Amino acid sequence: MRRDIFQAIADPTRRAIIVLIAAQAMTPNAIAEHFDTTRQAVSKHLKVLTECELVQPQHRGREIYYQLEIDKMKEIDHWLEQFRKIWESRFEQLDNLLETLKKQQQ
Amino acid sequence: MRRDIFQAIADPTRRAIIVLIAAQAMTPNAIAEHFDTTRQAVSKHLKVLTECELVQPQHRGREIYYQLEIDKMKEIDHWLEQFRKIWESRFEQLDNLLETLKKQQQ
DNA sequence: TATATATGCAACCAATTGGTTTCCCAAATA
DNA sequence: TATTTGGGAAACCAATTGGTTGCATATATA
Numbered sequence: 001m002r003r004d005i006f007q008a009i010a011d012p013t014r015r016a017i018i019v020l021i022a023a024q025a026m027t028p029n030a031i032a033e034h035f036d037t038t039r040q041a042v043s044k045h046l047k048v049l050t051e052c053e054l055v056q057p058q059h060r061g062r063e064i065y066y067q068l069e070i071d072k073m074k075e076i077d078h079w080l081e082q083f084r085k086i087w088e089s090r091f092e093q094l095d096n097l098l099e100t101l102k103k104q105q106q
Numbered sequence: 107m108r109r110d111i112f113q114a115i116a117d118p119t120r121r122a123i124i125v126l127i128a129a130q131a132m133t134p135n136a137i138a139e140h141f142d143t144t145r146q147a148v149s150k151h152l153k154v155l156t157e158c159e160l161v162q163p164q165h166r167g168r169e170i171y172y173q174l175e176i177d178k179m180k181e182i183d184h185w186l187e188q189f190r191k192i193w194e195s196r197f198e199q200l201d202n203l204l205e206t207l208k209k210q211q212q
Numbered sequence: 213t214a215t216a217t218a219t220g221c222a223a224c225c226a227a228t229t230g231g232t233t234t235c236c237c238a239a240a241t242a
Numbered sequence: 243t244a245t246t247t248g249g250g251a252a253a254c255c256a257a258t259t260g261g262t263t264g265c266a267t268a269t270a271t272a
Contacts, residue, residue, distance in 0.1 A: 010116035041231055062239040062248050073189045083179045147261055168218050168269035
């Protein structure tokens, strides 16, 4: 299945998992303890996150630590860039308007 | 139904619509012309976008122009903020490391 | 006023999703 | 070696999704 980071962050539980493991890598069991859900459900979410490379599994004995690939989050940031340009330019326009009004008053 | 901006941007067609109307408000028919899909399908996407307040309909005669509420996009930006802090701090750490190595060489 | 156009809405459908249950395998431990 | 523990995978299920078709409504236009 074609996975995509935007689809990955659409689910609220997955977003919570991302936030949780941002600080430190965790095992599926440890993650599941933080939510009102089963390990298997968490495991499925981790599969989705792994498939779109937002998360990387690190095997340590029989445990698997899942680590956030924070650089992948930049893809969202990058997509937002185009809109950031718009809202910044609008702010600038407002700023110019205020400046003009100020000068007119003088 | 509970709508949420992250779920709204999960669909690629919806993301394309958002980008399309970012520049200027458009009618469902005009939007549909840009994609290989029907007006009704676009209309459904616009409904989702409207429900999560990412888009606002403006009635003009029998036409309805859908306008992007760009400020709503800041919600995603805001959620990203926590990760931006992490990747910036990592960059700083790397920067400090390079600085240290440089000094050791001198 | 009759017709054409822009759009929403409901009903329906196939595919996907998030979740559960069950089972299996490998590593740790008694 | 036998048992426990961590975790993946498959089968199944109900709910949701994206899409289509058909119909209703309101505005334009001939």
